[in-house]
Amino acid sequence: MYAQQDSPRLSVEAYLAGEEGSELRHEYIDGQLYAMTGASDRHGLIVSNLVAGLRPLIRGRGCQLFANDMKVRLRIAGQDIFYYPDLLLSCAADDREAYFRTKPCVIVEVLSESTERIDRREKFLAYTTLPSLQDYLLVSQTRREVWHYRRSQDWAAEVLSDGELRLDCLGIGLPLDLIYEEIEALQAT
Template identity: 60%
Template structure:
């Protein structure tokens, strides 16, 4: 999904959290500024649902919590407070249970679109890698069968997949590209 500037007005973290509880539009928060999130395509939704369906059994087995699009991630980066809405967030830390956000995910997934790809590959990649708990960051293309997997185990080097399966380390399970793209019509 895409973030669009809501205004140049700065608000506090608490004002942001209070506002999000009553807002019909979700917003990301970057150190006092809020950015409205736009809607997603049908392919985005199909891919995200397929990911959640494929990962849920492993998440339940491990006692993890899996969220799609509606759980905020809170980060502290360079003295700034940030709140993002990852497309998919997996938290396995039993101490990471705030009702409004998570701080310690082990997996984050973003489904790329032309309007979000640059932010997801740069800004969010760097921000997410600052999380000590994060083991993997997965970027999923919508328009073609291709995923990029950044893994802490590899010193945050990227691995590219167009077929087969990729490791989901924090769940000790593989995830196949067939599972990710099962509901996407052939091109």
């Protein structure tokens, strides 16, 4: 997933300006850039399914849903960090920067072999420092499995392979059948 760029430390302002015109996306950790790689067809379908399922449910709630291209900004131990989650939902009216959000209530990462360790450890620890975050989902693209971490459960994982996952942020359920629609067909080919 990552290929560190050999460059001097960048300021947050220089990073944001560079990302605005860049064809390649980079995550930013305390002045260092990490290039993002492409995604598989399963990854893209899962993210699309989540957007298609969530979008009608958030209409009229003042929430904004973003897939792949909206950064989340964190400040941890004096370090600025910008990640590109696969999906983020922000319902805070005062969280409307043009190129990043700071108060998401749901973050989703679709796991791949190259990102799983980072998503499960580094990003989990970073994201759970956000007071606004209620739900963190790790979605497998190789098997029908979603790890649902919730603030209301002290970030203990609930592993789902069937039924419905209930998002605390919205008070709604989302069927796993919807998340994995068309994925089984791909695995059979």
